[in-house]
Amino acid sequence: MHLAQSISPLEVVLTLLYLAAVAFLGWLGYQRTKTTADYLVAGRKVHPFIMSMSYGATFISTSAIVGFGGVAALFGMSLLWLTFLNIFVGIFIAFVVLGGRTRRMGHRLDAHTFAELLGRRFDSRFIQAMAGLIIFLFMPLYAAAVLMGGTEFLATAFSMPYVVALLVFGIITAIYVFFGGLKGVLYTDALQGTIMVVGMLFLLIWAYVSVGGVAEGHKELASMSDQVGAMKAIGHRGYTATPTFGWGRPADLKPGMPSPYDMWWIVFTTIVLGVGIGVLAQPQLVLRFLTVKSGRELNRALAIGGPFILLMTGVAFTVGALSNAYFFKHEVVRGQLVSEMPADVIIKKVPGKANQTAQYTLMHIDTDSPPDGKADVDLIRPADPADVRVLDDGRVEVRSRASSIRRAVVFDQVEGAWMLNADSIIPTFVTSAMPRWFKIIFLLTLLSAAMSTMSSQYHTLGSAIGRDVIEPIMGSPPPGSNRTIYTVRVGIIIGLIMATLIGYYGRGEYIIPRATAIFFGLCASTFLPTFVGGLFFRRITRPAAITSMLVGFIVTALWLVFVKDAEAGSIGLVRWFTGGANSILAGYDNWPVLDPLLIALPLSTLTVIVVSIFTRAPDPLHLEKCFAASAPGQSAGAATSVH
């Protein structure tokens, strides 16, 4: 399949029109100085729709839609607990409890990065530099997840080689980040948020229609509990059921079998809690609170933000799970059979050992030829011969009869082999189930989701190294010096390269949600007790903040390197020492799948409390600066001008 065949001229034109619209709105915003800061300087209100779209579009990325949608297809609808936390914790608690205090303290301390906020709250350059360094080193993981989410869709929907899609998506977003994304122009955020709403709403309606309705679709899913395959051994009870809960190993379990409780701990500790709580300490989201004028804007934005997130992750997770019913019971692929070949398909990548493979017959079907006009399809031949039929015109008609993960088979260029890839499920579903014209709408949805998040990520990452690490260490640059600007830009370029490399080498299984969860969990364990404690409690001391952050970071890092099976396996240190096992707790059931958040966050919270008790109370003058109201100033514009 040639690239030119897979993308129609109309699709290219629409994408270019969208990019032109984003560029135009960016330019318009620049000309009319409609950034959040400009509004504040003028004392004017940002429209609540724009504020919530801006926050929501930064919060929700291709990682949430493609990556977590795919993991919902794998693990089922119990992932909706994460949507609940996304809305209740990520929006309600964040806006109502943290938003106003963050804004007031940030302005009083003149903090412009998350690390600077922490550093100034505790009057410590060390805290600022440490937080900046952690953000700079680990944000690329999350940036890679966002990049890969868009890439997977581009590769699947437009039959592009993955590496080409990675470069195309990376270059488009990089250009945006460098020429306009940094400015946080409000119009572009609003446009991108609106496109995301339209795209996800249509996806939800079409998905339910394609499986026969809401209750019917759920019932069809429930009837597929025997399709979960090998995941039954780790506690998968079906796509509409909660995984088996328990701890350890039942007495009657054969040696060598995995614990039937592993999946519960993966879903609820890594996916649901890690991301659900971690959102509160996301540097790029905390910064958004600094850009609003008052608590009233937060209240108003809340009314729009809640339903926005429901439409994003709620839809992605529901559609992800429903895709199983679609592929298994409804999908019919018609086209020219190009090839049919036996292939060893990687079903699980095993670090340091031979990958776990299964032999399937792969059918490559060209569906681009008239009349249905869809892209190429690679699928595993169904077990039942009756599901493959030769039509009168020589084409074939295949009922795929596969669960989503067996349907998402892709060629991995790094391994040089075919593999099952959960991150490809949502793109495969959109390509197969939705009308062709929706592909371009969904591409624009994902471009919007990626651009809005990535511009914040890279801005945060660049500022982290340029302003939070270099400046405190080397001192402020002399007036007229461009040193900080250069270090910020170099930081962004390093971040882009790191994200692209992770995107190239890390592909497979469900790396997108895993990478996201690592970053979110790390932020929660390292920053959350210090950040929330610093906002609410005057008694939290500088030594307590430093030790809490160190404990949160070190425990998380040690757990990922030595205990958590998937990550420790990728790093390979334990295997290098032991010659076999990936985790030092390999023989102890459930421990190797437990997320570090469950250990590190309670420890860092306990640390901040205990050390505060035993160290000298902070200087009252400094506390006054952090907590007391500042002098009234320019306020005339606030009452008169409404955007």
Added chain:
Amino acid sequence: MFGIEDTYVSLAYLLCILSALLCVIYGAINWNRGDEPVDSADVRWATRQQQETTEEL
């Protein structure tokens, strides 16, 4: 509920909708509350933010 037999999954489905409704209701009730005048700290913050953004562009 919603054709989902598992209590916890249907509860999650319901809570997603209810929590979004909570945001709407809370936002609507407090639509006109919480306004604060712009003070000197706000203006200082916004001015520096403008400078940094312009520099980076």
